[in-house]
Amino acid sequence: MHTEKVIDHIVNWLTNYANSANIKGFVVGVSGGIDSAVTSSLCAKTGLKTICVEMPIHQAESQVNRAQEHIAQLKKRFPNVSEERVDLTPVFEELKSAVPKVEKSAQLDLSLANTRARLRMSTLYYFAGLHKYLVAGTGNKVEDFGVGFYTKYGDGGVDLSPIADLVKSQVYALGKELKVPNSIQIAAPTDGLFGDSRSDEDQIGASYDELEWAMKMKDEGKNKDDFEGRKREVFEIFIRLNTVNQHKMMPIPVCNIPVDLI
Template identity: 75%
Template sequence: MQTEKVIDHIVNWLKTYATNANIQGFVVGISGGIDSATTSSLCAKTGLRVLCVEMPIHQPESHVTRAQEHIAQLKKRFANVSDVRVDLTQTFETFKTALPAAETETNPGLELSLANTRARLRMSTLYYFAGLHGYLVAGTGNKVEDFGVGFYTKYGDGGVDLSPIADLMKSEVYALAKELGVPESIQVAKPTDGLWGDDRSDEDQIGATYDELEWAMYQDEKGKTVDDFEGREQKVFSIYKGFNNANKHKMEPIPVCEIPNELK
């Protein structure tokens, strides 16, 4: 990959889109992860205003430290970058108390529902600031997450105005991050969605690394099936296809029930 040229292409794409939309800047949620750090760095290079929003909800200290380190260095390098911190922990807890009581033992989806609620609270917060300033919400999803395994929250971190890195594999995002000067602490940290209040990684949840998922995505695009592999490769391909099939509802347009003309 021609990293420098890819960076220039994305930066010009962002600037052109914003200019055509008569928008003056971008809002980016900063998690302390590689995707949000890369996205905010690309937005900063446009010269347009960039608001970095930190939104902890019971976040591990390591996530908070990395997010703050990135924001501090980005503000030092780019005069067009500002930041705001909104601690949503109490908001999240208040929301939970408004819901009917549910026991985890009888409601296995409770933990996941609450995790996705965190992402949706953050989305609402980003759009609050976007509306306040007339900015666009820049998405932080990469290709394998957005179009491979669908590893994001529908109407949460999937709710954005534009997606600057969604055509890049995770490995390519890392290449851009290095070129963009993203802090080393973020480059070496294990990827995590930060929705659980602990340090569980994406690999812990998915069962495969991003390098493995990229491989599986390429194999799937070639028309391969699970029977074409054995051992670990078969396991990884099966994991990829499982997530891909289960999350089609995120990756495809919302189904619309079309009414026949004769019934109208």
């Protein structure tokens, strides 16, 4: 991959899109992970106003520290970058106290995790609406179009997606070129939505390198019978998630009413 040229291409794409929409800046949720660090860096390089928003909800200290390190570095390098910090923990706890109590389960944990992501989406759009900016998405190709590893109307609720055509290894390559802090480059990827130390790999059952491989094999028309052992296991994980999460990747179904009924 021609890393520098890819960076220039994305920066030009962001700039042209914003100018065409008569928009003067971007809002990016910064989590302390590589995807949000790369996305915010790309937005910053446009020269347009870029607000980095940190939105902790019972966040691990290591994630908070990485996010703050990255934002501080960006502000030092780019005068067009500013920051906002909104502690959503009290909001999250208030919502939990307002909804009916249910027995603790894995489904409850997942519902609450998705709720965190949707609270953050609403917060990003608050700032976007306030300043008439665009919300820049931080999803990569494997997450957005491979396994659907994101929250519908949460981190999936954005105005434009600058890195969604890049797989994770390519995002890391851009991160290195963009001088993203090393603490972020070496950190295990995590969505940070469960309030514990579980990584993306813990949740998915496969690493991003493995998922990239499986995505490529699917695109080449392979099936599970072409593989054995761990490769077969990874391929089956990818196909299962790709199938069950199609509802995230496809347009919202619309019930079309026959003309003779209207």
